[in-house]
Amino acid sequence: MLSRSAFRQATRQSWLQQRRGMAAPASGSFQYQVGEAAGIKIASRDTSGPIGTIALVAQAGTRYETMPGLAEGLNKYAFKNTDRRTSLRIQRESELLGGSLISTHTRENLVTGAKFFRDDLPYFVELLAEVASQTSYRPHVMQEEVIPLVMMDHKKFLANTLDMALSSVHSLAFHRGLGNTIKPASSTPYTKYLTAESLEEYAQSAYAKSSFAIVGNGVDHAELSKWTNEFFGDARKSPLQQLTSAQSKYYGGEERISHGSGNSMVIAFSGSSSPTGASYKPEAAVLAALLGGQSAIKWTPGFSLLSKATQEAPNMHVATKSNVYTDAGLVTIAMDGSATDIRSTAGKVVEALKSVAQNISKEDFQKAKALAKFKELEYGQEPRAALELTGAGLVRDNKPYQIDDVAKSIDGVTEEKVKKLVKEALENKASVSAVGDLYLLPFAEEVGLKV
Amino acid sequence: MSYPTLAPFIQQRPWLMRWMRPLARWYFDNSGYRKLGLRADDLIPEESESVQLALKRLPPKEAYDRVFRMRRAFQCSLAHQLLPQTEWTKADEDISYLEPIIKEIEAERTEREDLESMIIKKRTSASTKGGH
Secondary structure: OOOHHHHHHHHHHHHHHHOOOOOOOOOOOOOOEEEEEOOEEEEEEOOOOOEEEEEEEEOOOOOOOOOOOHHHHHHHOOOOOEOOOOHHHHHHHHHHOOOEEEEEEOOOOEEEEEEEEHHHHHHHHHHHHHHHHHEOOOHHHHHHHHHHHHHHHHHHHHHOHHHHHHHHHHHHHHOOHHHOOOOOOOOHHHHHHOOHHHHHHHHHHHOOOOOEEEEEEOOOHHHHHHHHHHHOOOOOOOOOOOOOOOOOOOOOEEEEEEOOOOEEEEEEEEOOOOOOOOOOOOHHHHHHHHHOOOOOOOOOOOOOHHHHHOOOOOOOEEEEEEEEOOOOEEEEEEEEEOHHHHHHHHHHHHHHHHHHHHOOOHHHHHHHHHHHHHHHHHHHHOOOOOHHHHHHHHHHHOOOOOHHHHHHHHHOOOHHHHHHHHHHHHHOOOEEEEEEOOOOOOOOHHHOOOO | OOOOOOHHHHHOOHHHHHHHHHHHHHHHHHOOHHHHOOOHHHHOOOOOHHHHHHHHHOOHHHHHHHHHHHHHHHHHHHHOOOOOHHHOOOOOOOOOOOHHHHHHHHHHHHHHHHHHOOOOOOOOOOOOOOOO
16 A cells, blocks of 8 residues: 555656646657767657667758769768678668668758667667768769669759759759759769769768767667767768858849749748757748648648639649758748649739738738647657757757757747748848749749849 | 689698799790780680679779770781780789679679578567578
């Protein structure tokens, strides 16, 4: 029979646990624990479930690449032959363990990682250490395996007008750095710049201890530290060439690209940086939810401002996104569909944007705030959530991306802040890109934007 | 290209090597390909998958030099002539440039076959990684 004081203490403890945080899972919270092992910054959070994910996030995306195509090439060269074992063996062993390997790159980061059963953490940490420091860059692997994939990416990019338009607005907005194309837009990257030697040099800069961070989801922090200490001890300390990029500055402009199949038009303006960066504006996320365009419910366009504005073109895809990078951001409104649809609705989209600067109805604003917060927390529940953002934040600013804090800051957004963001966007130059049938697609000035 | 050979047996015994080296040197000089300016690896028969792939993997300069040597040797053969002695391949130039690549390809092939014929046992504890 429990004594009365012990019983009281137990109930008090369970009461405190229930009050711990919003939607915190049973065995942990969304918060990342930060640490250091073998000179490398690590962060992890122990979520419940049998699967863990780790990623090596290197600050070596297209923004930092020394020559075009290197970031993508290095990404595609991950998990290929190392000094100790061949790529076939790596693949087979990972398959036998039931893990899957991740290798992606974004504008700022190279993410190389794996998803696996929690018990296999040491194996995959060792694998990542081999990839980082012991990959052997051979010309025949480039010719046989890497360059054909880069060529396919190139073709895929050229066939997709929406990707082309988004890439174009980024380069209009940021010129170099964040404006570098994420997929090759021509064949010069792989014919002129991408060779085994240039990749090897880039790897020595990208996989140096000061350029990357290791982030884990669903792994124990102490275990991660221990294995990182053991396997990453002899990774390169300082990069061959310090990969830097100047502070992003927003420029703006207009670009029109003729294309035979597909039509897209993207309007973009300066948004918010990542929460770990300097110019963080949670109102950008709320604005993206307010304008919207896509609905979570099937068979209805939804009731966001842009859905209402583009009602007469139901087959056109319109979506607003707040793209967040470490020190800058871009809010993009993307329209993709037939050229006549875009022509007739682009003006209405801009009017909807201008109306936000004047007046936002209370109901719309509440909906937008709720949706932004929901999206943030839903993102936080994904196993890969915030891996990349935390890694990037750690490397650049030494701060991880804490989802709880971000969701809280969305609560503090007011209508005035959103109106101010839009007013500034309309006063400065917008970045507008139209890809497709240029005879029909409107110019920025025809729809009322300043470029 | 796995044929029965005593070469590894001899290479592991230095006293045998001392005996065999002059014999080998005499044999290579007299087999005649050096008098046509060729290297030993130029003579490897190309009609096999591994060698074809190895040739694709040759660095561009090596590939070009190989083609040049073969053309020169073919021309000599047509003219029923040997090269002047200054142009014969010297022993230290007769390096094996293709053989290591072929061995690599063969090793990759056997590794693939080994991995495919593996017997997998279901894991009982967290420490083992699957049968091999």
